[in-house]
Amino acid sequence: MSARIIDGVGHARRLRADLSTDIAEFLARTGVQPKLTVILVGTDAASRLYVANKARACRDVGMQSVTIELPASCTLPELLSVIDAANEDTTVHGILVQLPLPAHLPVRAVLERISVAKDVDGFHMYNVGGLVVGSTVFSPCTPFGVQKLLEAEQIPIAGQNVVVVGASNIVGKPTALMLMQKDATVCICHAKTRDLAQFTIAADILVVAAGRPNLILAPMVKTGAVVIDVGINRLPDGRIVGDVDFESVRLKASHITPVPGGVGPMTITMLLHNTLVAARASVDEAQGTKAPQ
Numbered sequence: 001m002s003a004r005i006i007d008g009v010g011h012a013r014r015l016r017a018d019l020s021t022d023i024a025e026f027l028a029r030t031g032v033q034p035k036l037t038v039i040l041v042g043t044d045a046a047s048r049l050y051v052a053n054k055a056r057a058c059r060d061v062g063m064q065s066v067t068i069e070l071p072a073s074c075t076l077p078e079l080l081s082v083i084d085a086a087n088e089d090t091t092v093h094g095i096l097v098q099l100p101l102p103a104h105l106p107v108r109a110v111l112e113r114i115s116v117a118k119d120v121d122g123f124h125m126y127n128v129g130g131l132v133v134g135s136t137v138f139s140p141c142t143p144f145g146v147q148k149l150l151e152a153e154q155i156p157i158a159g160q161n162v163v164v165v166g167a168s169n170i171v172g173k174p175t176a177l178m179l180m181q182k183d184a185t186v187c188i189c190h191a192k193t194r195d196l197a198q199f200t201i202a203a204d205i206l207v208v209a210a211g212r213p214n215l216i217l218a219p220m221v222k223t224g225a226v227v228i229d230v231g232i233n234r235l236p237d238g239r240i241v242g243d244v245d246f247e248s249v250r251l252k253a254s255h256i257t258p259v260p261g262g263v264g265p266m267t268i269t270m271l272l273h274n275t276l277v278a279a280r281a282s283v284d285e286a287q288g289t290k291a292p293q
């Protein structure tokens with residue numbers, strides 16, 4: 001068997017074309033252009049690149065984006081006052097604080113400052129908690145992108161055995177909750193899991209977000225499984241690889257995402273989606289057509 005390679009770039013392109021149409025229609029109808037504010041603290045090269053990619057993606061679909069760059073020495077009160085200003089600015093619909101933050105800044109305090117209605121990353125505790133009860137304002141972009149990829153590939157989720165490898169707050173845990181909400185039987189493995197293979201071999205859908213190259217080898221994968229690789233690792237030779245040994249696992253899986261070109265492009269797409277949803281909600285609220293969130 002050779003797996004179908006899930007084309008994240010193609011799925012993302014189709015979704016972004018739809019978003020462009022929706023944004024143009026929304027602008028024509030309301031006069032409001034959706035706007036994302038990205039806050040970048042420090043000068044980490046990878047973060048700068050990601051932020052530049054997000055800004056370009058916004059422009060490509062007709063959204064405004066503003067990047068606010070703060071020095072790595074920025075204090076917590078300084079960062080919070082920048083967030084407060086974006087919260088109060090009615091022309092801003094989405095706010096994203098690029099992670100990771102410099103070590104002296106407390107991540108939770110920063111994320112909890114973002115208005116829930118503008119938390120397009122879905123990282124605010126209110127949105128995280130919403131995943132537990134199945135009613136979130138914004139779903140986090142990477143798990144949301146994984147779910148969209150599965151839907152676009154018409155892969156059934158209900159009743160499937162889903163194994164998530166990696167228990168991070170931004171990928172593993174929310175992915176598990178979102179797929180459980182879709183009636184999957186979900187298991188979460190992490191760095192302390194004993195005998196990882198005994199769990200992964202049972203997976204109909206294996207989602208890997210551990211940040212370790214070659215963590216998942218072919219003998220750990222069930223024949224015909226759907227393998228979603230969320231890992232992004234830069235090797236010493238500069239190559240970007242996921243957490244899955246792509247060349248061996250593709251011979252055993254039914255579907256597999258490549259890295260790059262799999263989940264990554266969907267993450268930014270769902271950020272754009274969430275920003276449009278935020279802009280719509282803000283117009284609805286201003287017109288009193290919906291209860292404020």
Ligand SMILES: Nc1nc(=O)c2c([nH]1)NC[C@@H]1CN(c3ccc(C(=O)N[C@@H](CCC(=O)O)C(=O)O)cc3)C=[N+]21
Pocket residue numbers: 050096097098099100121141232240259260261262263264265266267268
């Ligand atoms: N507040 C916050 N929100 C985030 O969503 C967030 C963040 N901080 N910090 C960093 C991570 C990482 N992340 C990626 C998004 C897109 C790709 C992506 O498009 N990757 C491409 C290109 C990969 C490459 O060549 O570098 C691909 O996989 O094909 C990757 C990684 C969002 N993150």
